[in-house]
Amino acid sequence: xxxxxxxxxxxQYAQRTTNSSELFVGDYHNxxxxxxxxVWALTNGxxxxxxxxxxxxxxxxxxxxxxxxxxxxxxxxxxxxxxKVEHVVLSHFHYDHxxxxxxxxxxxxxxxxxxxxxxxxxxxxxxxxxxxxxxEDVLALVRMNYEGRLVFVDGDKEILPGISVHKVGGHTAxxxxxxxxxxxxxxxxxxxxxxxxxxxxHNVPFSSHHDLPGMYYGFQRLRDLADKHELILPGxxxxxxxxxxxxxxxxxxxx
Numbered sequence: 001x002x003x004x005x006x007x008x009x010x011x012q013y014a015q016r017t018t019n020s021s022e023l024f025v026g027d028y029h030n031x032x033x034x035x036x037x038x039v040w041a042l043t044n045g046x047x048x049x050x051x052x053x054x055x056x057x058x059x060x061x062x063x064x065x066x067x068x069x070x071x072x073x074x075x076x077x078x079x080x081x082x083x084k085v086e087h088v089v090l091s092h093f094h095y096d097h098x099x100x101x102x103x104x105x106x107x108x109x110x111x112x113x114x115x116x117x118x119x120x121x122x123x124x125x126x127x128x129x130x131x132x133x134x135x136e137d138v139l140a141l142v143r144m145n146y147e148g149r150l151v152f153v154d155g156d157k158e159i160l161p162g163i164s165v166h167k168v169g170g171h172t173a174x175x176x177x178x179x180x181x182x183x184x185x186x187x188x189x190x191x192x193x194x195x196x197x198x199x200x201x202h203n204v205p206f207s208s209h210h211d212l213p214g215m216y217y218g219f220q221r222l223r224d225l226a227d228k229h230e231l232i233l234p235g236x237x238x239x240x241x242x243x244x245x246x247x248x249x250x251x252x253x254x255x
Contacts, residue, residue: 003161005183005255006049008233009041010240011074012250013054014096016065023195025205025212034238037096039071040189041080042180047160048080049087050107051178051189052235055099059134063095068250072103077248089165090141091191091235092172093119095134098141109144112167113154115174116141118210132208168193168221170214171206177222182255185227191235193218200232 014037020027023035040051054071061067072082082103089110090098101109119138123129144150153176158164162181169175171192178189193215194200200222205215226232233240233254244252 003181004044004046006042006044006047006162006180007253007255008180008182008187008189009043009078009247009251009253010038010233010244011041011071011078012036012038012241013069013071013074014060014065014067015238023207024198025207025209027204035195035236036238036241037065037236038240039075039100040178040191040233041075041078042163042178042189043078043080044162047087048085049089049159049163050075050080050082050085050104051089052091052097052191053088053100053104055096055134059095059099065096070103071100074251077251087159089159089176089178090115091177091189091193092175093138093141094132094172094192095137097191098137099134101137101140101144108149108151109141110151110153110157110159110165111141112165112174112176113152114167114169115172115176116145116150116152118173129210166221166225168214168218170209170211170216170218172210175210175214175218177218177225179225180255182231184255185231186225187231187233187254188222188226189233189235190222194222194232194234196234196237197232197239198237199234 020031042049
């Protein structure tokens with residue numbers, strides 16, 4: 001029996017001011033830009049899946065981000081109790097995607113083999129990679145592995161009927177995206193495989209990456225997996241709040 005289609009919710013919890021030269025490879029215009037920070041909720045009335053976890057307020061403040069609310073507050077506005085969530089997809093290990101793991105004490109976390117291997121391996125101490133993670137977050141994930149709370153994926157895997165993860169790499173070694181069956185067709189939560197619409201629409205990589213050719217591969221994978229262009233959801237673009245249907249303050253939906 002086919003699962004009921006899912007609705008995708010983008011829940012903003014933070015933001016910052018930046019510029020295009022900091023974000024896009026080959027851009028020298030220094031155009032002022034905003035970056036939004038989201039967690040994502042996928043729900044069909046029976047199942048709730050959360051994609052990415054955001055950062056905590058102390059971490060955000062230390063890194064100069066404007067913290068708007070705890071991600072749990074935004075999720076609660078959708079009727080989602082973090083303590084009851086059973087399935088969480090971690091797109092990758094960067095600080096703004098795994099920091100609030102403690103809010104989900106009963107969840108199983110889905111990650112790519114390559115992501116754990118890289119962030120517990122020899123190169124992560126290099127500044128180019130070290131600055132994007134919080135060591136305590138990685139250690140917490142290692143501990144959860146010993147507790148049996150991680151599900152490792154090598155490539156593609158169906159999490160629940162209608163929801164699958166797909167490894168693309170590029171931004172990080174084990175960057176994964178999420179396909180979601182909605183009433184409008186198969187959508188893709190791109191997370192940082194494409195920070196902005198501009199990335200995949202114009203094949204312009206984000207400035208921070210593990211594998212530059214892999215980012216181009218990721219853009220094509222987004223286009224191949226989504227039933228239509230409009231169903232690709234970038235990870236940090238303020239335009240998400242304009243292009244999707246408003247639900248509440250800083251919360252929009254698709255499907």
